Amino acid sequence: MPRPETVPRSMRAVVLDEFGAPEMLRLRDVPTPVPAPGEVVVRVAAVEVSRTRDLGTRSGKHPFSQAVRLPHVLGGHCSGTVVGAGDGVPRDLVGRRVAVMGHHTCGHCASCRSGADEACGGLRLLGIHRWGSYAQYTSMPQECVHPVPDDLDLYDAAAMAATGPVGLTQLRRARLQAGDSIVLPGATGALARTIIALTRKLDVRVIGLSRSVTGRAENLVVLDAGREDLADAVLAAAGGPPAAAIDNVCAPDTFERYFPVLAGGARIVVSGAIGYPALPVLNVPARELYSRNLSLLGVRSHSAAVATEFWQLVRDGFRLDVETVRAHPLSDAATVHTKIADGVLTGHNVLVPPTAADRQEVPE
Numbered sequence: 001m002p003r004p005e006t007v008p009r010s011m012r013a014v015v016l017d018e019f020g021a022p023e024m025l026r027l028r029d030v031p032t033p034v035p036a037p038g039e040v041v042v043r044v045a046a047v048e049v050s051r052t053r054d055l056g057t058r059s060g061k062h063p064f065s066q067a068v069r070l071p072h073v074l075g076g077h078c079s080g081t082v083v084g085a086g087d088g089v090p091r092d093l094v095g096r097r098v099a100v101m102g103h104h105t106c107g108h109c110a111s112c113r114s115g116a117d118e119a120c121g122g123l124r125l126l127g128i129h130r131w132g133s134y135a136q137y138t139s140m141p142q143e144c145v146h147p148v149p150d151d152l153d154l155y156d157a158a159a160m161a162a163t164g165p166v167g168l169t170q171l172r173r174a175r176l177q178a179g180d181s182i183v184l185p186g187a188t189g190a191l192a193r194t195i196i197a198l199t200r201k202l203d204v205r206v207i208g209l210s211r212s213v214t215g216r217a218e219n220l221v222v223l224d225a226g227r228e229d230l231a232d233a234v235l236a237a238a239g240g241p242p243a244a245a246i247d248n249v250c251a252p253d254t255f256e257r258y259f260p261v262l263a264g265g266a267r268i269v270v271s272g273a274i275g276y277p278a279l280p281v282l283n284v285p286a287r288e289l290y291s292r293n294l295s296l297l298g299v300r301s302h303s304a305a306v307a308t309e310f311w312q313l314v315r316d317g318f319r320l321d322v323e324t325v326r327a328h329p330l331s332d333a334a335t336v337h338t339k340i341a342d343g344v345l346t347g348h349n350v351l352v353p354p355t356a357a358d359r360q361e362v363p364e
């Protein structure tokens, strides 16, 4: 059996002492977490920078911020290696390469008992309700970790943890059937690209909308989201009215252009919205909702069962497209936040903590 690795008493982490601008994120030494009963400690390989979850929380203006006790360490979805296990955790988990689901549920409320745990009233988010993974080490309940295949890059694993299970949930709520088409705004985004990858083996046509690229590949057509004739272009690319939209951008002008051409009975699934400084408000014509039998569905995240299913898909060979994930040193956390807020950095962006070997060289 391999020897358990030695974990130092202190570690580098990006600490938030006060809510505010990205410059509030400062790299410094803090105590390394120790595993509580039922929990594991993971040496972090990569952590995804999440728009709403991390940028919103850091600003102090998001509802998530109210759950934070300062000083705080952000970061939810990550990947790494289990280096410590508390009482009650199987010892063979130590040494495993894992992806970390960024939330856990109470396990005993009515939603949890009925299997609808994504609606858990006691939902706890890593990097919000407890210190997260913008750090060399992080801890979490054992049920958050999912072993990943040996050949899966850990940067990709962190990226997939952030968007895989929620993307799969969105696709399920869209209830697509063979031959259907779906509208997908923000086609170059992290979540959108995961959804595109997940549709690869389905007989489904994806009509991506983008402010930055256009093009065509396999089951995907990407249209300019800003074009005046977007409705006609969507109908032409889809070969008829699309059966669903998965919209995690919610730009009102784009929504107003594709909404009229959705098929009767279509599902519009939303798990996010982008807009600075204020989030967008959609103008939804109420009569259209009932006269065309449309459904507008919010998906907060995903259940533990869907996360388990997603990681089984990964063990069965599901992968993101190559070169989808950009890696940045953990010390660049503030710059990455600034660029995402400015809209110049999109897609999967992961922070990579220093290893024990290069820890001494990291600047303040």
Ligand SMILES: NC(=O)c1ccc[n+]([C@@H]2O[C@H](COP(=O)([O-])OP(=O)(O)OC[C@H]3O[C@@H](n4cnc5c(N)ncnc54)[C@H](OP(=O)(O)O)[C@@H]3O)[C@@H](O)[C@H]2O)c1
Pocket (backbone or CB within 6 Å): 050, 051, 052, 053, 162, 163, 166, 185, 186, 187, 188, 189, 190, 191, 192, 209, 210, 211, 212, 213, 225, 248, 249, 251, 271, 272, 273, 274, 275, 276, 299, 300, 301, 302, 342, 343, 345, 346, 347, 348
């Ligand atoms: N509920 C959950 O579990 C969950 C999980 C992951 C993400 N989300 C949410 O889903 C949304 C998308 O997340 P993401 O990680 O995919 O974001 P992302 O990688 O930054 O992508 C967002 C995409 O939206 C488009 N866009 C349109 N207007 C934009 C603007 N003003 N600034 C930046 N991008 C703009 C861009 O695509 P084009 O250039 O192609 O138009 C961009 O690539 C966010 O609100 C995020 O919080 C939710």
Ligand SMILES: [Zn+2]
Pocket (backbone or CB within 6 Å): 105, 106, 107, 108, 109, 110, 111, 112, 117, 120, 121, 122, 123
């Ligand atoms: Zn619960």
